[in-house]
């Protein structure tokens with residue numbers, strides 16, 4: 001049977017982390033995002049982790065080669081046996097090409113959001129150090145204000161969630177990541193969802209589109 005091998009793609013603030021989190025529960029799959037894997041690697045103090053820490057401390061980007069290797073290791077590990085969803089990866093063609101060979105994604109979920117909406121939305125984003133995401137207005141924690149519902153960790157605002165930094169990241173998204181949609185067109189099925197709506201409506205639209213895909217609809221009907 002096919003197992004979910006999803007990629008969620010969209011600009012910063014589109015709700016990739018939020019919706020991926022919901023799909024993880026729905027399909028019992030693993031959420032893969034580079035930021036977390038890199039942090040795990042650094043915490044574990046592996047040789048690769050030390051190298052990555054050095055690069056990051058020098059204010060440099062992690063080379064695609066290393067990111068690809070980390071994602072590949074994770075995807076081939078036991079925790080990903082029943083399926084996975086990548087979020088924030090691949091970011092450019094140098095990642096998408098090797099990923100196509102070792103990952104064989106079978107669905108691209110494209111969340112569409114305008115830049116103005118992204119900037120507005122991201123100013124309210126808060127998260128915990130394990131990567132659980134909230135929004136001050138749209139998705140606040142339910143148990144205790146300012147603390148993560150899942151692990152009780154204190155929520156913080158990302159340093160790069162300022163309007164100026166967001167615009168810069170959006171610019172990179174349009175130049176490096178968005179072109180992947182065109183590249184994937186002939187290779188992998190793509191569904192596009194309007195991400196301007198509320199979190200439950202985006203989720204509903206996304207599931208409705210998934211239900212039209214035969215191998216996925218049978219999995220969704222089991223619930």
Ligand code: ADP
Pocket residue numbers: 010011012013014015016017018019121122124125126133134135136138139195196197198199200202
């Ligand atoms: P991404 O991973 O694409 O950058 P996130 O999932 O981190 O996006 O969402 C960005 C912020 O917007 C978070 O604070 C999240 O709670 C909030 N958010 C996500 N989806 C929506 C939505 N449909 N409507 C309003 N706020 C949203």
